[in-house]
Amino acid sequence: MNYFVKGNPDLCIGCRTCMIGCVVAHEGKHIFEVDPDSYSFNPKLHMVKTARLSVPVQCKHCENPACMAVCPAGAISQKDHCIVIDTDKCMGCKSCMDACPFGAINMTVQTGKFQADGSEKKVANKCDLCYGLPGGPACVRVCPTEALTLVTEEKLGEAMEHKRMEAARNTYRETHPQE
Amino acid sequence: MKKEIGSFVVGDSTKCTGCKACEVACFTVHNRKSNHVGNTVGTVTVPVTPRLFLTRFDQGCMPIQCKHCEDAPCLNACSKGAISRIDHQVIVDAEKCIGCKDCMQACPFGAIALLPYAKDGRLVAQPMSEEPKVFASKCDLCAGIEGGPACVRVCPHQALRLVDPEAEREEKNIRAAESLLLTKDWR
Numbered sequence: 001m002n003y004f005v006k007g008n009p010d011l012c013i014g015c016r017t018c019m020i021g022c023v024v025a026h027e028g029k030h031i032f033e034v035d036p037d038s039y040s041f042n043p044k045l046h047m048v049k050t051a052r053l054s055v056p057v058q059c060k061h062c063e064n065p066a067c068m069a070v071c072p073a074g075a076i077s078q079k080d081h082c083i084v085i086d087t088d089k090c091m092g093c094k095s096c097m098d099a100c101p102f103g104a105i106n107m108t109v110q111t112g113k114f115q116a117d118g119s120e121k122k123v124a125n126k127c128d129l130c131y132g133l134p135g136g137p138a139c140v141r142v143c144p145t146e147a148l149t150l151v152t153e154e155k156l157g158e159a160m161e162h163k164r165m166e167a168a169r170n171t172y173r174e175t176h177p178q179e
Numbered sequence: 180m181k182k183e184i185g186s187f188v189v190g191d192s193t194k195c196t197g198c199k200a201c202e203v204a205c206f207t208v209h210n211r212k213s214n215h216v217g218n219t220v221g222t223v224t225v226p227v228t229p230r231l232f233l234t235r236f237d238q239g240c241m242p243i244q245c246k247h248c249e250d251a252p253c254l255n256a257c258s259k260g261a262i263s264r265i266d267h268q269v270i271v272d273a274e275k276c277i278g279c280k281d282c283m284q285a286c287p288f289g290a291i292a293l294l295p296y297a298k299d300g301r302l303v304a305q306p307m308s309e310e311p312k313v314f315a316s317k318c319d320l321c322a323g324i325e326g327g328p329a330c331v332r333v334c335p336h337q338a339l340r341l342v343d344p345e346a347e348r349e350e351k352n353i354r355a356a357e358s359l360l361l362t363k364d365w366r
Contacts, residue, residue, distance in 0.1 A: 006362075006365070009356065009359050009360050010363055048352050048353055048355070048356035050353060050357075052357070053356060053357070053360060055359050057352045057355045057356050072288060073287060090250070091248050091249075091250045092184075092248045092249025092250040092251070093246040093249075093288075094185075094247075094248070094249065094344050098342055098347070100348075100351070101351060102355040103350070103351030103355060105348070106345065107183075107184045107249050115254055115264070116255040116260075117254060117260070122184060122250060123249065156365075159366045
């Protein structure tokens with residue numbers, strides 16, 4: 001099973017530290033110490049704030065990803081419990097953006113790369129669970145209210161098993177009220 | 180919010196009946212001024228050159244058209260500089276196009292066809308050839324045409340949709356965030 005990061009709207013205070021953590025991890029720069037023009041601020045998760053809630057939304061790393069199915073360039077693939085985009089193969093056709101039901105993919109400028117007419121190259125951008133980076137997803141690590149969790153197959157499996165046992169116990173109690 | 184990426188039209192094969200009204204409407208609106216095409220068949224004196232292509236496949240049919248890619252392979256492949264990005268959309272300059280077919284080969288969707296080029300109700304001839312001049316015909320999202328994409332407007336089954344990708348993404352984000360409220364006690 002693919003892993004994914006999940007936000008809890010009850011704990012999230014909308015501080016956007018996750019977005020900054022994401023950019024720092026992927027840019028490999030301490031962004032507050034360098035020239036703002038020397039890096040791209042392209043977080044791979046999106047803070048949603050409505051009257052009811054605040055929570056970041058990011059890729060669910062689906063098991064049958066619509067984005068992967070629709071990509072004409074073969075730029076989206078599954079690797080080590082993760083759905084990743086090869087930005088060198090991506091041509092910015094936006095098919096994945098249209099296909100994703102969560103709005104987890106946006107198009108971002110690839111710094112220093114240009115099209116034939118001199119305009120900036122834009123490619124698909126989404127959570128890669130900090131693929132290849134040490135320490136696991138940066139957003140989870142930096143969140144001050146611990147509102148983000150990396151959900152693994154093991155954790156989800158345990159939770160489901162736990163819920164099934166509870167359901168079985170409750171049913172048993174109903175049929176054996178005297179015990 | 181400032182628009183930063185191109186829009187595009189997509190077809191829905193579950194609604195499309197293959198009537199080609201989209202192709203006809205596309206040709207009509209693009210040739211009203213340049214070729215005096217009106218609302219009746221009698222006004223058409225030039226070949227019908229659509230910019231989207233009704234496509235039949237095993238499971239049904241739907242029109243296929245340009246996605247206005249953000250790193251457009253057609254634009255990058257054009258040696259003549261005939262394809263450019265104007266107001267975030269990928270636009271072919273039919274006058275500049277020399278029909279080299281590179282853009283057709285670069286496009287992964289088959290969204291470009293080489294079709295005869297007509298002006299003032301007549302095919303444009305070229306020297307030393309019996310064949311008329313052609314141009315790379317692809318969707319320009321009805322740039323400069325009032326009312327937006329004609330294909331979307333004319334489809335009798337609402338099988339075509341104009342996509343503003345960033346606006347739709349933000350709406351989907353909100354729905355995804357709200358569903359996190361329902362699953363927050365997943366443990």
